Amino acid sequence: MTTRTPGELVAVTYLAAARRAVGANRRQAARAAGLPAHVLYRLERGSSGLDLHTATRLLRAYGITSVQDIEAVTRLLRTPDPAEGMQRDSGPGSRERLAACEKASHTVRWWTAFWIPDLLQTPEYAKAAVRRVLLDSAPGPVPLGLRSLSRRGPRITLLVDEFVLKRPIGGPGVMAGQLAHLQRLVESGAATVRVVPVDCGIPPPGPHFAELHLHRTLVYVDESLGVHYATEPPDRSRHRAHLDVLEAAAASPQESYDWIGRARAALGHRQS
Structure with a gap:
């Protein structure tokens, strides 16, 4: 190698x-x-x-x-410039390149405080989420062929801030559909979702980042402003340390599944 x-x-x-x-x-x-x-x-x-x-x-x-x-x-x-610490991918196709890396990974572990990751989005949620202002180079939704998951895809763990479930991106109907999609992914075994409670006492380390096990290498992705990549030894990785702390504070998979169901029901009440 x-x-x-x-x-x-x-x-x-x-x-x-x-x-x-x-x-x-x-x-x-x-x-x-x-x-x-x-x-x-x-x-x-x-x-x-x-x-x-x-x-x-x-x-x-x-x-x-x-x-x-x-x-x-x-x-x-x-x-890359060593002083920058991470390598930026900007310009056309950056979201497609990220999705390709996510799909090719052996495992993917996400933290998000703002939005559901591209690979787990419904088409309706994707259209609404692309309008978010934090991404300065997002050209549009990731093509469905890249976003779709299969049983042979990566092992996915999503650590999601409680407030993400309550933020109705695209409106209550679109968000309810997105939460239903998350539940189906959990039921099928395609993803593990863990909700990080607001009252867990841990300040969010950033809006959105991930750890990809890609080609026998741990790659860290920060999507705070554009898409940035880094590789760090596990024993020196601040990104891995953040994810470990968040995962330890998260609700169990079953508690998280029920939490998503309650958030989905609350959105249904808002529609009626």
């Missing part, structure tokens, strides 16, 4: 998702990009690095040809 920056992990994962989206296997994709098949295999398996030239050829082979889209991806391959 080659050591990769957070940006390179994101770019490689997104390129693999783009290949699958056009229905090409690795041999077909490599031929379309003018690359030896073993180069693409090693790249997606993590045993070789991704350079700007190869990334551009693959993007064009997958039908991603606009200058802005290509620049947004190749920018991820530049060496």
